[in-house]
Amino acid sequence: MKTPAVALLFASLVSPTTFAQDSFFPIWGNEAEKLGYTLPKPYGISVSYMDMSNPVTVDSIELTGAPMLEAIDIDAKNATFTGSNITVRADVWVFPFMNVYGIIGYTQGESKAKINSVTCDSSKFDGPNLLCGVINAVGDKLPENTMFNLEMDGGTYGIGTTLAGGVGNWFALLDMNYTYTSISAIEGDIRTFVAAPRVGYRWEYDGGRELRVFTGVMYQKVDQFLVGDIASLGLPSVVVAAADKIAKDAGNDNAGFEVSQHASSNWNNVVGMQYAFNRDWDVLIEAGFGARESLFFALGRRF
Template sequence: MLVPAAKAQDSFFPIWGDEAEKLGYTLPKPYGLSISYMDMSNPITVDSIVLRGHPLLEAIDVDANKAHFTGSNITVRGDVWIFPFMNVYGILGYTKGESKAKINSVSCDQAKFSKWNLGCAVVNAVGSRLPESAEFNLKMDGGTYGIGTTLAGGVGDWFALLDMNYTYTSISAIDGDIRTFVAAPRIGHRWQYDSGRELRVFVGAMYQSIDQYLSGDLASLGLPSVVNAVVDKLAPDASFEVSQHSNQKWNGTLGAQYAFNRDWDVLVEAGFGDRKSMFVALGRRF
């Protein structure tokens, strides 16, 4: 991640590496490859739920504005130190998750029909008396890819860095995507030992903006049976569109990285607050 106590290997990268060494800085090997696993839990806001396929469905309003997302991903990351203070990397991985939202009520807008509609009246009659267990459940998984950069610096054994990345996940089970931007400032201290071993402990914060756009077969949404019964009779091929985003963008982080030598290191980081996460990575430098 940062500054192992050894000379950088001969390479075109990092640019200005020789100048940095002459000033007394120690540099990591320029190229890196790591594999990581992350588990996360995050409250989200449902911006809209739109039903398609029949005029009656399009008149239905589903009140379920709060949801909870849990998920995990495994990624492979390749990186290079372009400058002594700037690392750039690419991400390729797999993400899976589940979003659950309690349905407060289901209603139908009679004003959207030229005359009184029986189906709409039925929805209104039962939609306000849903059981406590009524919820919609979205299960999603797909490939993730993205790019990022880390800006780093330090004084003595103290260091600071800012990591930023953007990832895109294409959902395979249903149509849609997850777009995530992350910015994570951290500060920490390092301890150096024999044989190139090094321990770094850091604290920080993480800004994470997540936007999810999902659509698919209405039967897979897990709506109450009264809505599904209406759907089966009116439009068996009915669909849905859901837009939702993370409503807690900042959380705290605490982590540590241990370098076994100049080649191998392991990183563990925990996120706490309304959004919780656990991140583990094994890295190799070249």
């Protein structure tokens, strides 16, 4: 599950007070100031929290541990991912128009999919298979609340860049990042690429305070591949016990699973605001809406 990090929104070219460059970064900073641009302090750190809900398409669910299990097909194509993450981001303005950053944090989430039916491919056996026949007879008569659950908690790491520019009080930026989340409870990972263009307008106030509002869109490509024991799926205990017995009869310790899934909708709309208390501190709030819904908060400090 990224979580996407958002730039500490367009500090470049719009800071209220010019300062002499006393750091190697940003490169070409002196030249930019001579042209009349104002620059932010080059280094920053922020703490953020994001909450998100996103529809997920399940590409495949494979049971493992025995030929009998591998012949079973689970129809649970549509899932919903809900989750949150907390991240710390460190950044630097390498150029007056380009910021680069690293992310480290923790993601907590859950994917839930309704199981529509369970079938068994009898062609994988030499002759009639009694258990396979039973599964086909009752596999489409499952209770309405039969769910396929995946708990996905783990550490998140990533890198990103923001390109920014503006004219007068208008600004535009493009934020891009790639994050990797290693799932702790089961084997697997979440790989996320985000690209988010935004445009906005700013207002300056006394004492170096500044308000910026913006709107835009966010592209988020999420791929998940997860492997684990069938007991971690939240299935009825009788199903887990039966699957484990089949696996043990085949010489394995227990039944397992492999799941591949991806976000159903890559795009959503975003609106937000950033308020700078001064040149050192700011707070950012952003909401995403559409098929994917999100709420993002960040507190930043520049040096």
